[in-house]
Amino acid sequence: MNEELRLSSIETRGVQGKKRYAMVIDTRRCIGCMACQVACKAEYDTPLGVNRTWVPYKVVGTYPNVKKHFLPRLCNHCDDPPCVRACPVDATYKVDDGGFVLQRYERCIGCRACMASCPYNARFMLPSHRTYTKINNVVDKCTFCFHRVTQGLVPACVQTCIGRSRVFGDLNDPNSEVSYLVTRNATQVLRPEQGTKPQVFYIGADRNQTEYGRDLYFRPDVMEEDRAAWSRNLKI
Amino acid sequence: MGDYVVFHDVAWHGIYAVYFFVIGISAALFFLSALSWFREEYRPLRTPAFYGSLVLLAVAGLMLIGDLSQPARFLNVLNPAYWHMTSPLVWGTILLVAFGVVSIWYFTTLGKGDSAGKLPAMIGALLAIAIPVYTGFDLAVHQHRPVWNSSLVPVLFLGLSLISGAAVATFLARGDPRLVAALRQIMLWGSGAVAIMVISLVITTGYGGSAEELTYAFMTSGTMGMTFIGLGLLAGTLLPLLVLAVPMGRQQTGLMAAAVLILIGGISLRYSILMGPQIVQTFFS
Numbered sequence: 009m010n011e012e013l014r015l016s017s018i019e020t021r022g023v024q025g026k027k028r029y030a031m032v033i034d035t036r037r038c039i040g041c042m043a044c045q046v047a048c049k050a051e052y053d054t055p056l057g058v059n060r061t062w063v064p065y066k067v068v069g070t071y072p073n074v075k076k077h078f079l080p081r082l083c084n085h086c087d088d089p090p091c092v093r094a095c096p097v098d099a100t101y102k103v104d105d106g107g108f109v110l111q112r113y114e115r116c117i118g119c120r121a122c123m124a125s126c127p128y129n130a131r132f133m134l135p136s137h138r139t140y141t142k143i144n145n146v147v148d149k150c151t152f153c154f155h156r157v158t159q160g161l162v163p164a165c166v167q168t169c170i171g172r173s174r175v176f177g178d179l180n181d182p183n184s185e186v187s188y189l190v191t192r193n194a195t196q197v198l199r200p201e202q203g204t205k206p207q208v209f210y211i212g213a214d215r216n217q218t219e220y221g222r223d224l225y226f227r228p229d230v231m232e233e234d235r236a237a238w239s240r241n242l243k244i
Numbered sequence: 245m246g247d248y249v250v251f252h253d254v255a256w257h258g259i260y261a262v263y264f265f266v267i268g269i270s271a272a273l274f275f276l277s278a279l280s281w282f283r284e285e286y287r288p289l290r291t292p293a294f295y296g297s298l299v300l301l302a303v304a305g306l307m308l309i310g311d312l313s314q315p316a317r318f319l320n321v322l323n324p325a326y327w328h329m330t331s332p333l334v335w336g337t338i339l340l341v342a343f344g345v346v347s348i349w350y351f352t353t354l355g356k357g358d359s360a361g362k363l364p365a366m367i368g369a370l371l372a373i374a375i376p377v378y379t380g381f382d383l384a385v386h387q388h389r390p391v392w393n394s395s396l397v398p399v400l401f402l403g404l405s406l407i408s409g410a411a412v413a414t415f416l417a418r419g420d421p422r423l424v425a426a427l428r429q430i431m432l433w434g435s436g437a438v439a440i441m442v443i444s445l446v447i448t449t450g451y452g453g454s455a456e457e458l459t460y461a462f463m464t465s466g467t468m469g470m471t472f473i474g475l476g477l478l479a480g481t482l483l484p485l486l487v488l489a490v491p492m493g494r495q496q497t498g499l500m501a502a503a504v505l506i507l508i509g510g511i512s513l514r515y516s517i518l519m520g521p522q523i524v525q526t527f528f529s
Contacts, residue, residue, distance in 0.1 A: 062250045064529045079529060090387065096333035097326040117320050118313025121333055123255035127388035129528055132253070133313055145313040202388045217529050221458040223249065224527040231249070238251045 019087040019205060020107055021179060028107045029085070029152055030179040030207040031166070032189040035214070037173040038078040040065050044165035044174060051153070051164040053141040057242050058132040060150040061165050068216050077214035080174065082165070083130035083150035084198065084206030085109045091122035091131065100147075107207060108154045116146040123147060127202045135242070152176075179207065249529060254522040261515040263307045264379050265408065267340075268401065268510070270300035271372040272409020274347065278365035278372070285422040291354060292416040298347055305340065332381040339378055343371045376405035389521045390459035391449055397517070400441040407434035408510040411503035419496060428488055428499055431506060435485040442477050442513065455524075463520040472516035480509015 012022030021028045040063060048054065048061045061082040069075055089109045091100050099116040102109050123131045131149045138144055153163035157176075161167070166176040177184035186209075189195075195209040198218055216222060277293040280286035309318045320326050322341070327334045346368040353361035380398030387393050410430040417423045450460040463472050484502035492498035 057251075059250055064247075064249045066247045081529060093328075093330040094333075094385070095328055096331040096337070097320045097323075098328045099320075115317075115320060115326065116314065117317040119311075119321075119333060120255040120313070121331060121382075123253075124389075124522070125386050127525075127528075129252040129526065199388065220455045221524050221527045223529065224458055224462065224524060228247070231247070235251050239253075242253060 014087075015203070016088045018089075018092070018102060020104060021087050021205065021207070023180065026105050026180060027178045028087070028180040028207065029157065029176065030107075030186050030190070030209065031082070031152070031163075032175045032186050032195070032209045032211065033080050033213075034173050034175070034189070034193075034211040035078055035080075036212045037171040038063070038080060039171050039173075040076065040078045041170060043168045043170060044080060047164040047168035048150075053138070054148075055135050055138050057135070057238060058148070060148070064217060066214070066216050068214065075214075077217060079210070079213055079217040080165075081128070081130070082208060083109060083152070084128055084204065084208045085150075085152055087205035087207060088203060090125040090127070090202075090204055094121040094125035096121060103154070106154075106157070108152050108157075109149070110151055110154060111147060111149060113143050113146045113148075118145055118147065120147065127199045127204060128206075252526040252528075254519065254526060256518060256522065257311075258515055258519065259307065259311055261511065261518045263304055263311065264376075264401065264514045264518070265511045266300050266307065267304040267379065268376045268405030268514075269408045269412050270297045270304055271343070271375040272405045272407075273297035273300070273412060274343075274350075275369050275372040275406070276409060276413050278350075278369040281362050281365045283426075285426045288418065288420050288423055289413055289416060293413055294347075294350065294354065296412065296416065298351070301340075301344060301347060305344075308340075332378055332385055336375075336378045336382065339371055339375050343368065343375060346371060373402065376401045383518070388455075389525065390452060390456040391445060391463070391517055391521045394445060394448070396441050396445055400438065400445070400517075401514075403434055403438045403441060404510050404513060407431050407438060407506050410434065411506040411510075414499055414503040424496070424499060425494075428493060431484065431502060432488040432493070435481055435488065435506065438509075438513075439477070439481045439485060442481060446473075446477075459521050459524045462524050463516060468516055468520050468523070471512050472520065475512035476509050476516055477513070480505055480507075480512050484509070 020026045042063055045062055052060060054060055063078055063080045065076055065078045067074060067076050085107055089102055092102050097115055097117055099112045100122050131147050134144055134146055134148045136144050156163060162176045166174045175185050175189060177186035179186050181187060190209050193211045195211055196213045197206040197209060273293040274297040276286055277290050280290035309315050312318060321337050346364055350364040350368050353364055377398045380401035383392035384394060384397040410427045414427050417427060449456045462468055484505040487493050487498050487502040493502060
């Protein structure tokens, strides 16, 4: 049996006749080149200081037993997204056929309730100063490249990933590559206990990065200086 | 070393705690003014408490609008076609608008006879109870936030609203002995209830999972610990409780001191409950 347990009517994973796009990230294949982050920035003109996708890494262990772990991050396009139910004006919504969690920029009032509700820090406020793209002061996030996927392309980060660490496809299609990977590999999702049903699946994710708030215990001074500088310069 | 992370901003900044504080006082002042139609000792508060409530309601509304990053789009949330009823912000919008309308209705009855104001007073009092409860739900519905995601939070915010309002009303009472005695009772029992709720929240958070444990450590140490435990719980809740419980609390000086401490506690508790879990969340890769 491989039936999905659906607790909410909004969930579409395993529902016949509907697409449920998902991403599998094989961290064993990620080399940390950040090309995905750059491709995303280029695709959307994402301003400095905020990111739709990002690749944090952590060096763990003691010499000679050390390893650098990467954990590419993006919106999890949850099957039961808390941001959708938190938005007071329906500016955030889930596309029924495909499962994309998207944002209506023209409707967003900037109350940041969706940011408060996201367990993954996937949402951010677009700053007021942008050079080319005049979408400012509203919440933004990864769209799973809705505009590309609906044209038959894969998301920009997947297209550019040189290690084929990122794989994208329809999880409701048993013949898709993502279905194969999720079925044949031990996968993890981030913060599964929150009941959000994330649709970004990791192979080989390291607990140093997936566990909640671990960074709060280990705060290198140099990073705190960076954090303070970032806070100073983030003008919303 | 050599780690790389991106930094995240908190969703709601400190100004939101000030909003909780202001709207809580506004609601409680209306409640006390409305009480004057049913309890004679509150009669001197009827007009000043209502005007105070009205001014603070206007201030709170402007703060809410000003805090939006698209202030002009506050009209969107007033548009029923856009309402998404699963969001407590919509409940808040409806309550605040209704509270404003009832306040104006109540205002028109202030100069009339006793029976005229009873109905708007009753409806307004119910809304005044619902408003701090909704502010609690603003936080409580976020399932992944330690401290916030507790059924205690809406009740705690109701208690904080009542004692903060009573503390402000103490300064409007002009030493009226019966009124002052009644306000002292509210602050005494309200502070006791708030203390029990805050202590319960601290203990259950400390005994929680890794997220709760981390939040507990953050909120009980350093600057946040000073705000939450030092100013909020000790100086702002337990100390006024002590002052009000001893004979000094029956004197004007003691009552005023307790009122000031309660107001300091009210803003400190709201601030730390709002910010603590958010700051911890920003450290999730």
